[in-house]
Amino acid sequence: MRHRKNKHRIGRYGSHRRATLRNLSREIVEHQSIITTTKKAKAVKEYFEKLMTKAIKAKKAEKKEREVALRREIFKALGDRRLVNKLVDEIAPKYLDRQGGYTAIYKVGPRRGDGAEMSLIKLVIEE
Structure with a gap:
C-alpha cells in the first residue's frame, strides 16, 4: 500500500526524478525563471524552496x-x-x-507538440 507517500513522482523512477529536480533547480538559480510542465514546476x-530556506x-x-555545513547541503543538492x-x-x-513563498508558478498554456500544460516558475523578487 502506498498510503501517505505523497510526493510528486513526475513519471520517473527515484534517481531520474532526483536528477530532474536537481537540473531544474540549477536552472532556476542560474536564470531566475524557467518554463516547464506544470507537474514538474510544482515538484x-x-x-x-527547501534549498532557498x-x-x-x-x-x-x-x-x-x-x-559551511548549510553550504555543503546545498552543494549536495545542486552539485x-x-x-x-x-x-x-x-x-x-x-x-x-x-517566510517562504520564494517562487511563483504562472500557467502559460499548452505545449504545441503534445498539449502538455506548461508553466513559468520564477523567483518572486521584492526590492
Whole structure:
C-alpha cells in the first residue's frame, strides 16, 4: 500500500526524478525563471524552496561552521559550487525577511507538440 507517500513522482523512477529536480533547480538559480510542465514546476517548487530556506539560514548563520555545513547541503543538492555561491551570496539576501513563498508558478498554456500544460516558475523578487 502506498498510503501517505505523497510526493510528486513526475513519471520517473527515484534517481531520474532526483536528477530532474536537481537540473531544474540549477536552472532556476542560474536564470531566475524557467518554463516547464506544470507537474514538474510544482515538484521543483517544493524542492527549491527547501534549498532557498537553507541558503537564507546560511546567510544568517552566526557561526562559520553552521554556514559551511548549510553550504555543503546545498552543494549536495545542486552539485555546482558557483551556483551555491550565487544562491547564498546574491539571491538569498533579497529574501532574508521573507517566510517562504520564494517562487511563483504562472500557467502559460499548452505545449504545441503534445498539449502538455506548461508553466513559468520564477523567483518572486521584492526590492
